[in-house]
Amino acid sequence: MKDVHLSNRSILIQRLIILGTPFVLGLLEITHPIGMMNKTPFQSVVPKVDWWITLHLLQLPLFGLLGIAVLLLVNNLKGLPVMISRIGIAFFLIFYTALDSIMGIAGGVLIRSAKDLSKNIQIFAEKQFNLLLFDPIFGGSTFSLISVLGGGGWLIGIIAAAIALKRAGASLFSVVLLIASGFLFGLAHVPPTGPIGMACFFIAVAMIDPRIWMGEKIS
Known part of the structure; x- marks a missing residue:
């Protein structure tokens, strides 16, 4: 009886991660500040820098929980797509979180520390923020090395997971939505692609019978 209780609790936690993470993340991404017309990236972020x-x-x-959600979806499945999915999500977890730390947190702290200082310092800070945006290695607004590795890892991980789930019995529509989330969120997590991508992911996993990703055979 105790083992059954623990098993049910484990399944509940897994479902909470798989369904709750894209739901919460998608809602948050709707509020993600984006560039404003006739404003530089620095000027667009300044009024909303705390958020x-x-x-x-x-x-x-x-992002970490989102990666775990995909890993849970394929955890009890077998085959080459499962292995590819795990590798792709590993790249996503490493490089996408690195991108978020550099571009989002470091860039935000830079802007907040300079916004009330002299004009010359703000100009200098703006140049530094632009370096973070467009750097070929870790830039957040271009196809930099880190963004390609992170976003590409997400895309590959999702496509491979979708193939594995389809083989296990998931519906074609849920698989198509899952792949769409790979392309949309992999392209950018800001609006509109980020929230739409998470909506696709949420609907897809909500449609998939939990017995499929638990590795049970469905007659």
Whole structure:
């Protein structure tokens, strides 16, 4: 009886991660500050810099939980797609969180520390923020090395997971939605692609019978 209780609690926690993470993350991404017309990136973030930093701090554990959600979906499945999915999600967890830390948190702290200082210091800070945005290695607004490794890892991990789930019995529609989330969220987590991508992910996993990702055979 105790083992059954523990098993039920484990399943509940897994479902909470798989369903709750994309739901919460998708809602948060709706509020993600984006560039404003006739404003530089620095000027666009300044009025919302406190929320910018808070949001990117919240994203760190949520990105981690999102990766775990995908790993849980394939944890009890077998085959080459499962292995590829795990590798892709590993890249996502490493490089996407690194991108968020550099671009989001470090960039936000830079802006907040300079926003009330002299004009010359703000100009200098703006140049530094632009370096964070467009750097070819870790830039957040271009196809930098880290963004490609992180976003690409998410895309590959999701596509491979979708293939594994389809083989295990998931519906074609749920698989298509899952793949769509890979492309949309992998492209950018800001609006509109980020929230839409998480909506696709949430609907997809909500449609999949839990017995499939638990590794049970469905007659």
